[in-house]
Amino acid sequence: MATFDEIIRRYRLDSVELTTWVERRWVRPKETKAGLQFDDVDRARIELIRELHRDLMVDDDSLDLVLSLLDQLYATRQMLRTVEEAIEQLPEPLRAEIHQRLKSRDN
Amino acid sequence: MRDPYQVLGLKKGAKTEEVKKAYRKLARDLHPDLHPGDAKAENRFKDVSAAYDFLSDTDKKARYDRGEIDASGAPRGERTYYRTYADGDSGTRYHDPREFFRDFEGMDVFSDIFGGRGRKRAPARGIDSRATLELDFIDAVNGTTREIALSSGKRLKVNIPPGSNDGQVLRLKGQGMPGSGGGGAGDVLIELKVRPHPQFERKGNDIYAEVPVTLPEALLGGRIEVPTVDGRVQLNIPEGSNTGSRLRLRGKGVPRAVGGARGDQYVTLKVVLPDKPDSDLKEFVKNWSTRHSYRVRS
Numbered sequence: 001m002a003t004f005d006e007i008i009r010r011y012r013l014d015s016v017e018l019t020t021w022v023e024r025r026w027v028r029p030k031e032t033k034a035g036l037q038f039d040d041v042d043r044a045r046i047e048l049i050r051e052l053h054r055d056l057m058v059d060d061d062s063l064d065l066v067l068s069l070l071d072q073l074y075a076t077r078q079m080l081r082t083v084e085e086a087i088e089q090l091p092e093p094l095r096a097e098i099h100q101r102l103k104s105r106d107n
Numbered sequence: 108m109r110d111p112y113q114v115l116g117l118k119k120g121a122k123t124e125e126v127k128k129a130y131r132k133l134a135r136d137l138h139p140d141l142h143p144g145d146a147k148a149e150n151r152f153k154d155v156s157a158a159y160d161f162l163s164d165t166d167k168k169a170r171y172d173r174g175e176i177d178a179s180g181a182p183r184g185e186r187t188y189y190r191t192y193a194d195g196d197s198g199t200r201y202h203d204p205r206e207f208f209r210d211f212e213g214m215d216v217f218s219d220i221f222g223g224r225g226r227k228r229a230p231a232r233g234i235d236s237r238a239t240l241e242l243d244f245i246d247a248v249n250g251t252t253r254e255i256a257l258s259s260g261k262r263l264k265v266n267i268p269p270g271s272n273d274g275q276v277l278r279l280k281g282q283g284m285p286g287s288g289g290g291g292a293g294d295v296l297i298e299l300k301v302r303p304h305p306q307f308e309r310k311g312n313d314i315y316a317e318v319p320v321t322l323p324e325a326l327l328g329g330r331i332e333v334p335t336v337d338g339r340v341q342l343n344i345p346e347g348s349n350t351g352s353r354l355r356l357r358g359k360g361v362p363r364a365v366g367g368a369r370g371d372q373y374v375t376l377k378v379v380l381p382d383k384p385d386s387d388l389k390e391f392v393k394n395w396s397t398r399h400s401y402r403v404r405s
Contacts, residue, residue, distance in 0.1 A: 028200055028201065039197075040187065040192060040197070041189070041192040041193075041197045041198065041200060041201070044187055044188060044189035044191070044192050045189050045192075045201065047186070047189065048138075048140045048188075048189040051134065051138065055130065055131060055134055055159075056131055056134055056135055056138070057131060070140070070141070071201050071202035072202065073143065074143065074190075074193040074194065074198055074201070074202045075202040075203065077143060077144075077193075077194060078194070078198065078199070078202070081194075
């Protein structure tokens, strides 16, 4: 866990910038009595946003879109994994059939 | 560390603007969070960002350019990328799949897969099954009945209506995969492949055939037997017919599936000389031609 100030220092952000990110829900820290608390996911996400913004020159409006698409991408990946796990629990002939069908779609 | 310029694909001493541009391009292609499925992206991106970090430091860059220092800098701390969390359980704070796929009618992937968790499942029509069926020309023209086996193992009797065409798709309603949640079964779509016939050719509802005739039949006329899609019929050859003469057999074409007039068959004659013209014929033609020369080419 890290506080707002710690984050600003560590990632060399200014406080307006980070506040905007939190307000826009790009970063979703926990709200505690002691203030905002950023955990590992939030920190990794902040680093990503900072790179998109500073290095890849994605402006604020586009960042909204990019993050939304990324979130959908990761949601889809997660969903796929859930499906994959469900498939792995099926009896072997069914599993083989599913693999076969997925394979025939590859080309 | 390798030469940071080389890592970014640049010439030694490239300007800061060029360094930025090259890095931006590479980061777009390699950033692990933008390419979660690419396992190699992380290592390559690490090199690229280390090189960029190094060259972003104007002081370091100038000294490196002058050859005062080499490219070994302090190693970057191990970084855990967002994708690691995003692909793990903690990612759901930012992208709960259910949050994304819940609100679109008909796109509720999760409830489709898991049988309506917390929500009534919309009736879904079963999937259409597809099959191809190869047919002889005559069967397609006259119609027939065939049994086919679907990939599901189901066997079906298929009525092929008269006048069916190559490429035509027959739809058997409700014979496909079963639906769910009260939705009806899908259809079976059968595409017809009609094998060509050695003698008959179909154009619309008419049939064309070439029929060989002998020299006397062509010259003197007569009655010959010709094949049709209904079997053999008698055809009158008028006197003085020639190769290419076209005769019509009314109503011997393609039957219509539902009422309506049937097409015709057109017979194109082809005059065939005897295999080995004998001396009689040759003698006769020689004599004849001296008195009756005619031109057939301009």
